Amino acid sequence: xxxxxxxxxxxxxxxxxxxxxxxxxxxxxxxxxxxxxxxxxxxxxxxxxxxxxxxxxxxxxxxxxxxxxxxxxxxxxxxxxxxxxxxxxxxxxxxxxxxxxxxxxxxxxxxxxxxxxxxxxxxxxxxxxxxxxxxxxxxxxxxxxxxxxxxxxxxxxxxxxxxxxxxxxxxxxxxxxxxxxxxxxxxxxxxxxxxxxxxxxxxxxxxxxxxxxxxxxxxxxxxxxxxxxxxxxxxxxxxxxxxxxxxxxxxxxxxxxxxxxxxxxxxxxxxxxxxx
Amino acid sequence: xxxxxxxxxxxxxxxxxxxxxxxxxxxxxxxxxxxxxxxxxxxxxxxxxxxxxxxxxxxxxxxxxxxxxxxxxxxxxxxxxxxxxxxxxxxxxxxxxxxxxxxxxxxxxxxxxxxxxxxxxxxxxxxxxxxxxxxxxxxxxxxxxxxxxxxxxxxxxxxxxxxxxxxxxxxxxxxxxxxxxxxxxxxxxxxxxxxxxxxxxxxxxxxxxxxxxxxxxxxxxxxxxxxxxxxxxxxxxxxxxxxxxxxxxxxxxxxxxxxxxxxxxxxxxxxxxxxxxxxxxxxxxxxxxxxxxxxxxxxxxxxxxxxxxxxxxxxxxxxxxxxxxxxxxxxxxxxxxxxxxxxxxxxxxxxxxxxxxxxxxxxxxxxxxxxxxxxxxxxxxxxxxxxxxxxxxxxxxxxxxxxxxxxxxxxxxxxxxxxxxxxxxxxxxxxxxxxxxxxxxxxxxxxxxxx
Numbered sequence: 001x002x003x004x005x006x007x008x009x010x011x012x013x014x015x016x017x018x019x020x021x022x023x024x025x026x027x028x029x030x031x032x033x034x035x036x037x038x039x040x041x042x043x044x045x046x047x048x049x050x051x052x053x054x055x056x057x058x059x060x061x062x063x064x065x066x067x068x069x070x071x072x073x074x075x076x077x078x079x080x081x082x083x084x085x086x087x088x089x090x091x092x093x094x095x096x097x098x099x100x101x102x103x104x105x106x107x108x109x110x111x112x113x114x115x116x117x118x119x120x121x122x123x124x125x126x127x128x129x130x131x132x133x134x135x136x137x138x139x140x141x142x143x144x145x146x147x148x149x150x151x152x153x154x155x156x157x158x159x160x161x162x163x164x165x166x167x168x169x170x171x172x173x174x175x176x177x178x179x180x181x182x183x184x185x186x187x188x189x190x191x192x193x194x195x196x197x198x199x200x201x202x203x204x205x206x207x208x209x210x211x212x213x214x215x216x217x218x219x220x221x222x223x224x225x226x227x228x229x230x231x232x233x234x235x236x237x238x239x240x241x242x243x244x245x246x247x248x249x250x251x252x253x254x255x256x257x258x259x260x261x262x263x264x265x266x267x268x269x270x271x272x273x274x275x276x
Numbered sequence: 277x278x279x280x281x282x283x284x285x286x287x288x289x290x291x292x293x294x295x296x297x298x299x300x301x302x303x304x305x306x307x308x309x310x311x312x313x314x315x316x317x318x319x320x321x322x323x324x325x326x327x328x329x330x331x332x333x334x335x336x337x338x339x340x341x342x343x344x345x346x347x348x349x350x351x352x353x354x355x356x357x358x359x360x361x362x363x364x365x366x367x368x369x370x371x372x373x374x375x376x377x378x379x380x381x382x383x384x385x386x387x388x389x390x391x392x393x394x395x396x397x398x399x400x401x402x403x404x405x406x407x408x409x410x411x412x413x414x415x416x417x418x419x420x421x422x423x424x425x426x427x428x429x430x431x432x433x434x435x436x437x438x439x440x441x442x443x444x445x446x447x448x449x450x451x452x453x454x455x456x457x458x459x460x461x462x463x464x465x466x467x468x469x470x471x472x473x474x475x476x477x478x479x480x481x482x483x484x485x486x487x488x489x490x491x492x493x494x495x496x497x498x499x500x501x502x503x504x505x506x507x508x509x510x511x512x513x514x515x516x517x518x519x520x521x522x523x524x525x526x527x528x529x530x531x532x533x534x535x536x537x538x539x540x541x542x543x544x545x546x547x548x549x550x551x552x553x554x555x556x557x558x559x560x561x562x563x564x565x566x567x568x569x570x571x572x573x574x575x576x577x578x579x580x581x582x583x584x585x586x587x588x589x590x591x592x593x594x595x596x597x598x599x600x601x602x603x604x605x606x607x608x609x610x611x612x613x614x615x616x617x618x619x620x621x622x623x624x625x626x627x628x629x630x631x632x633x634x635x636x637x638x639x640x641x642x643x644x645x646x647x648x649x650x651x652x653x654x655x656x657x658x659x660x661x662x663x664x665x666x667x668x669x670x671x672x673x674x675x676x677x678x679x680x681x682x683x684x685x686x687x688x689x690x691x692x693x694x695x696x697x698x699x700x701x702x703x704x705x706x707x708x709x710x711x712x713x714x715x716x717x718x719x720x721x722x723x724x725x726x727x
Contacts, residue, residue: 047630048631049680050623050647052721055679059686143623
């Protein structure tokens with residue numbers, strides 16, 4: 001079984017020494033080739049993190065996305081978001097749009113997929129991917145959506161009873177010619193919006209809101225991005241309860257133990273509590 | 277008629293040979309042109325390495341030419357095996373002959389060429405002057421040349437992140453003659469008939485032993501030549517003063533006196549005692565990375581066929597056939613900029629086999645898989661071979677998954693890299709010294725900005 005001589009080297013080596021894995025017969029047992037049909041589930045469990053943040057998440061030292069948002073750490077692996085948000089994260093394909101490019105030999109058609117992900121409790125993400133095949137585009141869009149998950153701030157319309165249910169203030173977002181304006185609504189109003197932004201707002205976890213849009217809302221890409229932009233602005237708006245000075249804490253890369261200490265969590269909790 | 281038949285046979289054999297040749301050429305032809313005009317990279321065959329706990333520790337000894345990561349260059353577990361044997365034999369019989377055989381076994385060295393090990397100047401980190409720590413070794417023979425029948429590549433690295441950051445500056449310098457780096461790659465090659473190993477392949481059934489013993493190694497790190505001896509017991513060997521002081525503090529102080537006491541008894545017992553001491557201690561360092569064997573697989577075995585079921589979905593999607601250029605312009609914000617695209621394609625490539633720790637390709641046209649756009653070397657940044665002044669070419673790269681397997685902590689000062697790419701001499705020159713240094717390029721992730 002050992003091939004010396006013309007192959008160079010003895011047995012298992014890199015380079016041209018080892019085609020077909022025959023030399024590895026006795027170590028068999030890993031079934032790597034057989035995992036081809038295994039499916040996605042196994043791959044997710046077998047995620048090997050590539051970045052430091054990924055390793056921290058896999059160890060379990062970071063349990064909420066807020067810890068990542070607080071320090072503006074770039075999320076480069078979509079499995080991070082999957083691990084943290086878990087099964088609550090749902091995704092939906094908004095539209096598959098064929099786009100074409102003119103070539104000498106006719107038209108080259110590609111498919112553009114718009115995907116929205118969200119957990120229904122303050123986190124949404126939007127992903128757009130163009131690819132030659134629909135399935136690839138959808139898969140790529142889901143991954144991009146998970147990478148772009150942002151927090152959504154919710155507040156009250158009037159009395160601060162129960163959990164926050166609407167946007168904290170009037171916010172507006174714009175993309176292209178489409179502007180979307182969101183206005184706080186009382187409980188029970190429901191999401192008063194067109195079909196497209198309604199989906200996004202449901203994923204965000206907003207229960208009641210009045211919306212108003214302007215521009216060419218027929219262009220779904222811009223419409224969806226405008227609502228997403230609007231939701232991103234909810235945390236960018238400075239309201240009076242954020243007038244207190246923030247106490248800066250150390251990033252998870254600097255010192256893990258400090259992250260679990262009271263001050264950091266208190267800041268986020270304060271915001272929620274003041275709203276309540 | 278018979279001549280016709282014979283001629284028929286001849287032509288058919290010829291045809292078979294032609295087919296075989298074509299097939300072989302197809303297998304060995306490492307470049308397939310991709311018909312897709314988007315992806316311009318040629319498909320070269322990439323071999324992946326996966327880290328796995330070794331099933332049988334004695335299969336990682338040097339004369340079996342292993343590829344491994346972490347631990348020491350091959351030596352650590354041989355001690356366990358020898359320890360096991362030692363105790364068994366002690367129970368059964370205790371003759372000098374058996375002990376002699378054990379001595380040979382215990383002295384098995386890690387290095388391919390066990391005699392001419394790298395000098396102290398080359399095995400210390402250029403910045404902190406500490407001896408480098410063993411990262412991995414791979415067995416990568418080249419079949420073309422006779423003197424590269426056996427070929428091992430060793431990668432050593434300083435475990436400190438601050439040294440790695442300083443190293444980044446060094447690797448961009450082009451014209452330094454002897455650069456001080458914190459990542460070093462050594463290449464060693466031997467022809468088939470050499471004074472250290474037999475010319476026949478090892479049988480791999482537990483009966484192989486190396487033919488010659490080499491230089492003793494440092495008993496703290498197990499990696500480098502131990503030419504400095506402990507002053508009191510004259511037994512323990514070290515590669516540098518730093519390791520000697522570390523070992524002294526962390527246990528040798530007590531052991532040293534024990535050995536001294538034992539050596540006062542009769543001479544025959546010295547052999548026993550020394551053997552016992554050597555057998556009972558493993559490599560004393562507690563900061564070595566855990567040991568894995570590198571399993572080799574081809575990347576193409578992971579290309580899975582995902583059935584593309586376009587038809588049902590495209591019927592829904594084909595509502596209009598307009599050329600939507602406006603979308604393409606406006607969607608750039610959400611799709612990806614170049615950096616994200618590079619990262620996305622990197623992720624896609626490793627998603628085929630997410631546990632890979634090493635990518636290897638011997639094809640001179642191969643390009644490494646870069647995770648980021650920044651920090652890539654241009655052609656001029658890669659220097660020439662130190663020994664033959666010939667060009668260097670990409671041979672293999674180490675992936676960051678290895679950090680996960682090593683269990684590297686995630687403090688600010690702990691190691692983190694994007695990828696480490698090894699450029700080795702294209703001609704694999706055979707110069708004077710045994711262990712030749714090759715060029716390593718480290719691409720780090722940009723440090724995250726703190727809020």
